[in-house]
Amino acid sequence: MKENNRRRVLGINGLTYRVNSHRILEGISFEIERGEFAGLIGPNGAGKTTLVKAIIGELEEYEGEIQVNGRIGYLPQYSEFSRDFPITTRQVAAMGIYKSKGFLRRLTTEDQKRLDELMKQVGIFELSERRVGTLSGGEYQRLMLVRALAAEPDLLILDEPEAGIDEMGKASFYRLVDNLKKSRNMAVLMISHDIGMVFDACDRIICLNKTLHCHKEVRSVSPEDLKKIFSTDFDYLIRSKDHFEREHSQ
Amino acid sequence: MTEFIADLFRYEFLRNALLAAVMVSTLTGMFSNVVVLRKVEFIGDGAAHAAFGGIAFALLFGVSYQLTALITAGVFAVSIGYFTRKRKISESSVIGMLLPLSMALGIIMLSFIRGFTPDITGFLFGNILLVTRDDIWMLVFMNIGAVAFFALFFRELQYYAFDERMASHYGVPTTLVHYAVLIGVSMSVVASVKIAGVILVTAFLVTPAVTSKLVAGRFKSMVLLSVIFGLIATTTGMVTSYWLDIPPGPTIVLMLFVQFLIVFFFEKILRRQSGT
Numbered sequence: 001m002k003e004n005n006r007r008r009v010l011g012i013n014g015l016t017y018r019v020n021s022h023r024i025l026e027g028i029s030f031e032i033e034r035g036e037f038a039g040l041i042g043p044n045g046a047g048k049t050t051l052v053k054a055i056i057g058e059l060e061e062y063e064g065e066i067q068v069n070g071r072i073g074y075l076p077q078y079s080e081f082s083r084d085f086p087i088t089t090r091q092v093a094a095m096g097i098y099k100s101k102g103f104l105r106r107l108t109t110e111d112q113k114r115l116d117e118l119m120k121q122v123g124i125f126e127l128s129e130r131r132v133g134t135l136s137g138g139e140y141q142r143l144m145l146v147r148a149l150a151a152e153p154d155l156l157i158l159d160e161p162e163a164g165i166d167e168m169g170k171a172s173f174y175r176l177v178d179n180l181k182k183s184r185n186m187a188v189l190m191i192s193h194d195i196g197m198v199f200d201a202c203d204r205i206i207c208l209n210k211t212l213h214c215h216k217e218v219r220s221v222s223p224e225d226l227k228k229i230f231s232t233d234f235d236y237l238i239r240s241k242d243h244f245e246r247e248h249s250q
Numbered sequence: 251m252t253e254f255i256a257d258l259f260r261y262e263f264l265r266n267a268l269l270a271a272v273m274v275s276t277l278t279g280m281f282s283n284v285v286v287l288r289k290v291e292f293i294g295d296g297a298a299h300a301a302f303g304g305i306a307f308a309l310l311f312g313v314s315y316q317l318t319a320l321i322t323a324g325v326f327a328v329s330i331g332y333f334t335r336k337r338k339i340s341e342s343s344v345i346g347m348l349l350p351l352s353m354a355l356g357i358i359m360l361s362f363i364r365g366f367t368p369d370i371t372g373f374l375f376g377n378i379l380l381v382t383r384d385d386i387w388m389l390v391f392m393n394i395g396a397v398a399f400f401a402l403f404f405r406e407l408q409y410y411a412f413d414e415r416m417a418s419h420y421g422v423p424t425t426l427v428h429y430a431v432l433i434g435v436s437m438s439v440v441a442s443v444k445i446a447g448v449i450l451v452t453a454f455l456v457t458p459a460v461t462s463k464l465v466a467g468r469f470k471s472m473v474l475l476s477v478i479f480g481l482i483a484t485t486t487g488m489v490t491s492y493w494l495d496i497p498p499g500p501t502i503v504l505m506l507f508v509q510f511l512i513v514f515f516f517e518k519i520l521r522r523q524s525g526t
Contacts, residue, residue, distance in 0.1 A: 056419060074419055085287060086466045087412050095409050099421030104402060131467060151420065 007033040008069060009155045009187045010055065015064035017050060023210055024050050028064070030206060030215045032155065037181055037188045039202035039218075041195055043230050046209040048191045049077070052159055055189075070154025073186075075144045078163035083133030089143050090115060090128040096150025118146045122176065137164030141173065149180065156181070158190040162197060170194065174201040195226070254492050266386055267378035267445075268488055271502065273389035274442045274454065275480030280396050281435050282459035282480075283473050287411040293330070293432070294455035296345035297439040298448040299353045300326035305373050305443070306356035310363055315373075316388060316440065322352060323436035331429050376447035376499030385444060392441050396434060400473065403427060408469045446499045454480070457506040461513050483509050 008031050015028040025047045032038050042048050053059045055066060056074050073096070093115050094107055101107065119125040122142045127135060135143060141161055148156055158177065162170045174197060181188050189206075192198045198205065205221045207213040209229040214221060258264050285291055304322030308315035326348055333344045360370065372380050400407065409417035410427045418424040435455065442451045462475035487502030494501075 058415075058419075074416075076416060081413070082287070082289075084463060085412055086463065086469050086472045087408060088468065091408065091469075092412070094405075095413075095417060095420050095422075098405070098409070098417075102421075103423060104406075147416075147420075 007035075008067075009034055010069075010189070011065075011067040012055075013065040013067075015051070015054060015062060015066060017047075017054065017059065017062040025054075025062075026211045028208070028212050030212060032187045032189055032204075034154065034185055034187050035181070036204055037178060037202045038190070038204040038206055039198035040189060040191045040206045040208060041193075041198055041226075041229070042208035046229065048208055049159065051208065052157055052189075052191060056157065068155065071151055073148030073151045073153030073156045075141070075148045075156070075158045075161055077159045078137065078141060078144075078161075081132070085131075085133060087132050088128070089119070089124060089130050089132055089135065092132055092143055093119060093128075093146045093150055096147040099151065115146075115150060118149055121180070122146050122149070138166065138169040138173070141165055142176075145173075145177070145180075149184075154186050156186055156188045158188065158192075160191055160193065162192060162194050170197055177201070251489065254489050257492070263379060263381070264492075266381045266383065267498065268485075269386055270378070270381045270389055271445050271484045271488055271498065272481060273386075273393050274438075274445045275458070275484040275502075276477050277389065277393055277396055277438045278442055278451075278454035279458045279477035279480035280400055280473060281431070281438050282455045282457070283462075283469070283476055284407060284411055284431050285435060285455050286459035286463060288431075290341055290345075291452070291456045292342055292345050293435055294439060294452040296330070296349045297323045297326055297436040298443070298451045299349045300436070301352075301440050301443060302373065302448045303352035303356040303359075304440075305370070305448075306359040309370075310359045316384070319440045319443065320437060323440050324433055326352065327432035327436040328429065331425075331432055335425070335428075372447070373443055374447050374449050375497065376443070376445050376450060378445065378498050380444045385441075389441050392437055396438075399430065399434065403430070404470070407431070411469075446503070450499050450503050453503040453506055457503075457510055458483070461506075461510045464513050464517050479506070479509055479513075 010032040012031070013029050015025055017025040028051065040048055040051070050059065052074075054062055055068065056072055094111070097107070097111055097114070101111070116125060116128070119128055122145055124139060124142045124146065127139060127143075132140070132143070141164060145161075156177070161173060161177075165173055177188060177190075178201060180186075190198065190202065199218055199221075203218055204216065205218050205225075206215045207221075207225055207229045213229050214225045216225075258268065285293060301319040301323045304319035305315045307313075307322070308318040329348060330341060330344050333339050334341050371377075406417075406422050406424075406427050409420075409422045410424050410431075414424050414428075438455065439451050442454055446454050458476040458480040459472065461479050462472045466472035466475050483505040484502050487505040488498050490496075490505065491498035491501035
C-alpha cells in the first residue's frame with residue numbers, strides 16, 4: 001500500500017465540475033503512477049482541457065479530490081504568440097525554474113548550466129540566444145518542453161503537443177518525451193487528438209467524454225471502447241490501424 | 251539653440267518645464283514597454299480620462315489636483331484589475347466603460363462651478379506654464395519608484411508581459427505585478443498631464459515602445475531604448491516648440507512620431523541590405 005502511494009504521482013477521486021448546472025466533468029476517478037505514459041483522449045468538448053486545468057490548479061469550485069505528489073511540468077496547447085516579443089529561448093526556458101528560485105532571485109551559474117543541459121537534451125541548445133519569434137513550430141514546442149522540464153516535474157502534462165509540428169517532427173517529439181520519461185522516472189499525461197500517435201507513444205489510455213469511459217493499458221483498449229466516446233465512426237479517426245491489427249490479431 | 255539655453259538660465263518656468271518633460275519621458279518610456287507588449291495601449295487613454303474626473307473634482311472643491319487625479323486614476327487601475335480578473339471581462343471593455351464614465355463625472359462636476367469657469371484646455375492639451383516645483387518633486391519620486399520597480403521586478407515584468415498564464419503557473423506573482431503595472435501607468439499619466447495633457451498622453455505611453463520594439467532584441471534593450479527615444483523626442487520637441495513658438499506637448503508628440511517613422515524606414519532599409 002505504501003509502495004503504491006510512493007509511486008502514485010496523481011490521484012483523482014470523484015472529480016465533478018459544472019458550470020451553471022451544465023455538466024463538464026462527472027465523477028472522474030483515476031490514478032497515474034511514476035514511469036507511466038498515459039494518453040488522455042476524447043472528442044471535442046469532452047472536458048480534457050478542463051480536467052488538465054483542474055490538475056494544474058487553474059480551476060476552482062469543483063467537487064471531488066485531486067492529489068498531486070510532486071511537481072507538475074505543463075506544456076500548454078500551442079497558441080500563436082507575439083512573434084516580435086523581445087525574449088530569447090534561454091529566457092523563456094528559465095521561466096520553468098522561477099518557482100524553485102523564488103521571488104526576486106537571480107539565476108546562478110549552476111541554473112544556467114542546468115538549462116544548457118536541458119536544451120542540449122531536447123536539441124535546441126544552438127537556438128538558446130535566438131529570439132523566440134524566429135523559432136519554427138517544432139522548435140517552439142521543444143522550448144516549451146524544456147521550460148516544463150526545468151521545473152523538474154514528477155508529472156509532465158502535455159496538452160496537444162503535436163499542434164504546430166509536422167508528421168516527422170511528431171514522431172521524434174514523442175520519442176524524445178518517452179526517453180525523457182524513462183531517464184527522469186517521471187509520469188507523463190498527454191492530451192492529443194492524434195489517436196494513432198497516442199496509441200504508439202503511450203502505455204495507458206484514458207478515454208474521456210465528460211465521464212471516464214476507460215482507463216486501461218493500451219493493448220487492452222478495443223475499437224469498441226473508442227466508439228463509446230467518439231460519436232463518429234472510429235475508423236475515420238484512427239490513423240494507426242496497423243497498431244490495432246497487430247494488437248488484436250494476437 | 252543658444253537662445254534657448256540662455257533662456258533656460260533666465261526663466262525658472264522653462265527649467266521646470268524641461269526638467270518635467272525629461273522626467274515624464276523617462277517615466278512613460280519605462281511603462282510604455284509593458285503597455286505595448288501586453289497590447290493594452292488603450293489603458294493610457296483610460297487612465298488619462300479617469301484623471302480628468304479627479305482634476306474636475308479638485309477644481310470644484312479647490313483642492314490639490316495631483317492628489318485627486320492620483321486617487322481617481324488609481325481607482326480606475328484597480329477597477330480594471332478587479333473586473334478583468336474576477337468577472338472575466340476583457341480589459342478593453344472595462345476601459346471602454348470607465349473612460350467615458352470618469353469624463354462624464356468630470357464634466358458634471360465642472361458644470362457645478364459657479365461664476366469664473368477655470369480654463370481646462372491646459373489639462374486637456376498640456377501647458378508647461380502650469381508646471382510647479384511640486385510637480386518636479388512628484389516626478390522625481392515617481393521616477394525613483396519606477397526605476398526601482400523595473401530593476402527589482404525585471405524578470406517578473408518580462409514573464410508577465412510575455413505569457414501571463416504560464417508565468418503564473420511557474421510561480422511568478424502575476425497578480426501583484428498586474429496591479430503594480432496598472433497603478434504605475436496611472437501615476438505616470440497623472441504626472442504627465444501638465445506636459446502632454448489628457449488627450450495626448452497616450453502617445454507618451456505607446457510610441458516610444460513601439461519604436462524601440464522595431465530594433466530591440468531583448469526586453470532590457472527595449473526598455474533602455476524606449477527611455478532614450480523618449481528623451482530625444484522630448485528635448486528636440488521642447489527646443490523646436492520654443493524656436494517655432496508652438497505648444498510643447500503636441501510638438502513632443504510629433505517628434506515621437508517622426509522618430510518612429512525614421513526608425514521604421516531605416517530598419518526596413520537595413521534589413522533589405524542585410525537580406526533578412
